[in-house]
Amino acid sequence: MRIGDLSDGELARQVRARPGLDVRIGPFLVNLRLGLCEPLPLLQRMWHDYPLEPSAGIRDFHVSLDHNGWLRRWWRPQARFTVDGRSPFQPLAAAHHFPMLEWGLNWCVARRGHHLLMLHAAVLERGGRALILPGAPGAGKSTLCTALAHRGWRLLSDEFALVCPQYGRLLPLPRPIPLKNGSIGVIRDFAPEAEIGPAFTGTRKGTVAHVRPPSAAVARMDEPATPGWLVFPRWQAGADTQLEPLSRSDAFLLVASNAFNYELLGETGFITAARLVERCGCHTLSYSNLDEAIVRLGALAEAAA
Amino acid sequence: MTVPSSTAVQRRWRLSSAPLLEVEWDGERLLYHGASGETHFLNATGARVVERLREGDADLDELLAALDPESLGIAPELLRDQLDALLTRLDELGIVIGTTTA
Structure with missing residues (x-):
């Protein structure tokens, strides 16, 4: 099954709940969770063809994109990218959600892909x-x-x-x-x-x-x-x-x-x-x-x- | 590290025991020095020096003979100075080791 095969509602449900979405992107298995709903429509378009591998044994990265605290949901909203529970970057404007997710994944690959x-x-x-x-x-x-x-x-x-x-x-x-x-x-x-x-x-x-x-x-x-x-x-x-x-x-x-x-x-x-x-x-x-x-x-x- | 070059003493040179990996393209040689993790470019002279030292220890005269100044078209005294400077640099990089003999 691919991301594009999920209905909007099912994608939103899986990506918000544990254990998240296990997505194969090239040689890497990415576990994705989203605390904000803004990236979902673009995620569904841009990641449309990536296969889901919920039974895969090894996840390379656990990444998530969430609101940066309760207040930042409403006042100058910000999003925070985390990988394996840690935030490698300062939060960015929530409106830049999808670029932030992609930059975050670049960071993951560059920091972790040392077998290549x-x-x-x-x-x-x-x-x-x-x-x-x-x-x-x-x-x-x-x-x-x-x-x-x-x-x-x-x-x-x-x-x-x-x-x-x-x-x-x-x-x-x-x-x-x-x-x-x-x-x-x-x-x-x-x-x-x-x-x-x-x-x-x-x-x-x-x-x-x-x-x-x-x-x-x-x-x-x-x-x-x-x-x-x-x-x-x-x-x-x-x-x-x-x-x-x-x-x-x-x-x-x-x-x-x-x-x-x-x-x-x-x-x-x-x-x-x-x-x-x-x-x-x-x-x-x-x-x-x-x-x-x-x-x-x-x-x-x-x-x- | 050995003492700086001096014409008053004769030193023998050998390659360090650290792994040295090489590739050569179009007369230019790339050298990977395992101890430092550094990659170096050698010209034809540098490459010949490393080749000669792979065969065994050598002093400056022996290395000069291996370089064949005539074929390089460089005056022997000038080549001697250049070789001395090259060996000092390779020593600083940890690629060769010089030992002073009486």
Whole structure:
């Protein structure tokens, strides 16, 4: 059963009562409880395809979103995110409930997923091979990722490249993609079929709206992909589209500095990152035109087919 | 850590016993030093020094011979200074250990 198969009432009942809702998101089992009802409609849309696994043995995270005290229900309402009973962040405006839940889950993955090498990167797949797009904030990673996910590439993740040290494969973690500010309009124009949620204004990242992960991506989230390409994108207004080769040693440096846990993993981090770089074609991409960028990246996949 | 370099004493160098992992692409070598958890980039000279020390202890002259200054196109005295500085740096990083002999 998926979240979308629950009626509104049943979803509200399960998520408010113990033991909460056990949801499979990629390799993680998340136990979710909500003390506020505001996120429910969006949760049902954005998490629509995630399977429920009430009988699963190991929960990776117990997360909840609640009112921040009795008074804060009514006066400047605030919401508090907790994981395993502890609050890693200051409470935020209750109106930012869904972004807070998603940021909270990012925190959980980044802090707990140390059995994997984790890069701050979007990942998509074509022909069984993964395109990894590491990117600093502002590099245009999420915009490019969303565009590719609506042009024939399977979304594995917008935020985390999860590399399995044992086999070197990329594990899918398809979650709602948070578009920010100008990117929201860009994607509305570029991919009218993309399901975009409401815009949350005044968040710490400006205006944020989430794109629902394509159903096919969620349905295949148990299918890893082998490394194919490491492409470091950089969006720049007016830039020509340039896909340039990058040396492996430079790519390694960027991968290591982009990883959440490279140093923490020690030798395993070095070996996993080195194998990843070894198996990938490495490039930098400068672009301002999404269509052109997609054509160039598509050509990489076609050349490898 | 050993004492700073001096031409008055001859030191022998060896690799530390900590695990060293390496990969090489296009003449550049990446070295993971297990004791510190640090990753280092070595150029061709640095890579050859580590290779030579894997074969066994060596002093500066032996390392210079292994580097073959002529093939590198560097004046032997300049290479000697560069090598001395490199070994001092590798020593500071804990990758090599220098022992002073009389």
